[in-house]
Amino acid sequence: MKIAMVGTGYVGLVSGACFADFGHQVVCVDKDAGKIEALKRGKIPIYETDLDKLVETNAAAGRLTFTTELAGAVADADAVFIAVGTPSRRGDGHADLSYVYAAAKEIGAALKKFTVVVTKSTVPVGTGDEVERLIRETNPDADFAVASNPEFLREGAAIQDFRHPDRIVVGTEDDRAKRVMGEVYRPLYLNQAPILYTARRTAELIKYAANAFLATKITFINEIADLSERVGANVQEVARGIGLDNRIGTKFLHAGAGYGGSCFPKDTRALFKTALDHDVQLKIVEATLTANDNRKRAMARKVANVLGGELRGKTIGVLGLTFKPDTDDMREAPSIPLINGLIDFGAKVRAYDPIGMEQARKELPEIEYCKDAYECARQADALVIVTEWRQFRALDLKRIKQEMKHPVVVDLRNIYRPDEMAAHGFTYDSIGRPR
Structure with a gap:
């Protein structure tokens, strides 16, 4: 053909x-x-x-x-x-x-x-x-x-x-x-x-409905993560417990900093607007949009709370800038509102991403970019893991601790175990798990 x-x-x-x-x-x-x-x-x-x-x-x-x-x-x-x-x-x-x-x-x-x-x-x-x-x-x-x-x-x-x-x-x-x-x-x-x-119109709606459903699934588990933190539950075990139900499934039940990228944000918005044009209320989609936007903005406050509520004059290292690993896509990445929030709180931000820094500079020109994770951790008051790149899953924790001013890690992707981080002497906070 x-x-x-x-x-x-x-x-x-x-x-x-x-x-x-x-x-x-x-x-x-x-x-x-x-x-x-x-x-x-x-x-x-x-x-x-x-x-x-x-x-x-x-x-x-x-x-x-x-x-x-x-x-x-x-x-x-x-x-x-x-x-x-x-x-x-x-x-x-x-x-x-x-x-x-x-x-x-x-x-x-x-x-x-x-x-x-x-x-x-x-x-x-x-x-x-x-x-x-x-x-x-x-x-x-x-x-x-x-x-x-x-x-x-x-x-x-x-x-x-x-x-x-x-x-x-x-x-x-x-x-x-x-x-x-x-x-x-x-x-x-x-x-x-x-x-x-x-039919052609059905195919067009299938795409939007699929993305909106997956976005809703992500947002749902993120809200369950918030509740898990308050009641002392572990959201990863909750996700596994519900995901083993074949009617629910295990995919897109990983709690984090909110969804981003080129598809979910714009497609859920477009679906919602299409519904409004046809006088149909998509309340679940509307709530998903609102909850996800609020969540991404709230991540800077989460970092501040770990450091006692005050970020002015502090140096924060950010690991991962793209909206997900294995891409250089910065579109609607959670790192953007996070870093802007940290700066608004008075923090100095330095960051490292294995692939996405060239694209990130267009969105975040005012921060310092580092050559690797260890330079990013140097003299940092806290290190925030935003994107779950494979390179960040097996960091030399002893070296990271030595590089940092204070051994504080905020893991927004839950790639480390709390007991492991505690054993290495870190103050460690993650998503939907007891500290």
Whole structure:
């Protein structure tokens, strides 16, 4: 199959490289000439495990190419995927669909034969209808079908998720489009990945509902963690106890500093706004949004409380800046409100992240960046673990203690055992566990 992937951001680049690895001919299109030239040289604009090798291998084999010229790529394609950004619109929380609609118009003008135009971007219900209308308006004679094919990729494990998906959702009722999409995903047949064909609007809602549910699950266990601290329970054991129930499951029950990233915050907001537009109240989603925002802001107060309520003049070391490990993504990372709160309380902040410091400097230019965890701990009054990078799971605790001014650790990811930290002489606080 010949595939055009419009957009070389996280979703577009990972999807394009994986489709090429299946054996399809893939052209990735982007308006950013600098990005395209960098990709041709093998420079990857995002950090994702093994993505550089996948791009290099398939580009060398001639299955994956990059261009700024959309018309040629679309004219020759069997399927054109729209994988551009849909960030939260400033001021109202709705998804900004301007990039999607601009791409639809350009695609419409370039269509030459029957083509399936696929929205891969996360979009509100009804977006496919508007994409179809814009293409028809741009090119009344075009022979095409519009389908929805939402992505379900976890940052840090995106290639594995693409190759071994829980499900593939395809929203279309057009038989020709179903056949094309079946061929696109045919290489996954041996992996027994189920393809769920639905109406287009249903597929669009599946993506938002999935992310909102997972965000709610995270927020729920975070609130149970707060209660656990007050009553002397252990939230990790609570999570295991409820997660062993197959109706609940163990995933997304890890208490922490709140969810962030490119998907959950904007998608839950967009779903809530869509519901308001249709006069439907999503009270659980609304509460999830509020609780998560409040939680991220409260983490600085948690650090202050461990140090007796006063941070002015104190030095705080922060380990981990990205919203999760194995990515350089800083979008809505809990570290941002945490660090801003610490600074507002008068603290000096120094930080270290294995991958994300270049991106973090754009969000947090006023803090000091360190070369490793031990430099970050040097003369610190407290060390805060924000992101559970593997490098932080086996720190030399004796050396960390020697480096610090005061041996205080606030572990917002529960990666250490309280008894172990106490044995090393630390004042240790974590999430949802007795001190």
